[in-house]
Amino acid sequence: MNGPVKNDRAAWLQGPPADCSAVPTERKRPWRLVLLGAPGVGKGTQAELLTERLDACHLSTGDVFRAAGKRKDCDQSPAMKAALEYMRRGELVPDSTVWDMVRERSHCILNCGGFILDGFPRTLGQAESLRELMGSEKLSLSAVVNYELPVDEIVRRLSGRRTCEKCKSVFHATERPPKVEAVCDHCAGRLFQREDDRPESVTVRLDAYERSTAPLIQFYKDLGLLLPIAAKGSPEEIFARTIDELDQLATGPVVSAGD
Numbered sequence: 714m715n716g717p718v719k720n721d722r723a724a725w726l727q728g729p730p731a732d733c734s735a736v737p738t739e740r741k742r743p744w745r746l747v748l749l750g751a752p753g754v755g756k757g758t759q760a761e762l763l764t765e766r767l768d769a770c771h772l773s774t775g776d777v778f779r780a781a782g783k784r785k786d787c788d789q790s791p792a793m794k795a796a797l798e799y800m801r802r803g804e805l806v807p808d809s810t811v812w813d814m815v816r817e818r819s820h821c822i823l824n825c826g827g828f829i830l831d832g833f834p835r836t837l838g839q840a841e842s843l844r845e846l847m848g849s850e851k852l853s854l855s856a857v858v859n860y861e862l863p864v865d866e867i868v869r870r871l872s873g874r875r876t877c878e879k880c881k882s883v884f885h886a887t888e889r890p891p892k893v894e895a896v897c898d899h900c901a902g903r904l905f906q907r908e909d910d911r912p913e914s915v916t917v918r919l920d921a922y923e924r925s926t927a928p929l930i931q932f933y934k935d936l937g938l939l940l941p942i943a944a945k946g947s948p949e950e951i952f953a954r955t956i957d958e959l960d961q962l963a964t965g966p967v968v969s970a971g972d
């Protein structure tokens with residue numbers, strides 16, 4: 714099948730003045746989605762599946778940071794340099810810095826092809842800034858998809874993860890076990906449990922996530938944009954559930970089941 718050239722997201726990953734090789738074509742009703750979900754609910758996988766299906770740009774702030782870390786110092790904007798400096802110190806990047814970084818990529822949000830925002834907004838302040846930016850162009854979000862999973866299930870998922878100390882591949886003790894116990898399938902490196910994936914650390918991370926996102930979730934609920942999706946089952950099941958719910962949004966376009 715000769716699909717359209719996939720958007721390379723150069724403008725998002727590198728920031729101005731980079732241009733994407735394929736600018737999304739104008740659509741009648743592009744999807745403009747925000748994805749929310751605690752660590753471990755599988756949000757990243759859903760973002761990829763949705764990006765493909767909805768033909769929108771996957772705007773992940775995590776990807777921006779990863780891309781920036783690999784670039785030369787002189788290629789980075791002041792906002793990006795500041796953000797990386799906080800990260801190097803192991804500190805949380807402040808709201809205003811994250812917003813500066815997103816704002817210098819605002820045409821990715823305001824373009825005609827739609828987007829799937831992943832990792833942003835994280836706080837109420839960022840959500841208000843995003844609403845203001847989009848409002849200036851008379852745009853609004855189609856929905857805020859919130860992936861929900863009980864805490865004990867998240868702990869079970871994350872604490873089963875094992876990471877390769879050499880190539881960083883991730884396995885799961887029960888869901889995606891390596892062929893040989895504790896040995897990486899790809900490079901034969903030793904698998905270990907990251908500090909972050911220990912049950913105690915997972916609980917702490919989840920508490921922090923809940924505290925910071927509760928006001929954000931309320932904000933979108935009040936705006937009638939919140940779309941809660943149960944994140945149980947396989948990635949395919951979660952994806953099917955998401956598409957079902959998006960289909961039922963009166964204001965959104967119909968998503969074809971297969972093409």
Ligand SMILES: [Zn+2]
Pocket residue numbers: 877878879880881882897898899900901902
């Ligand atoms: Zn490996």
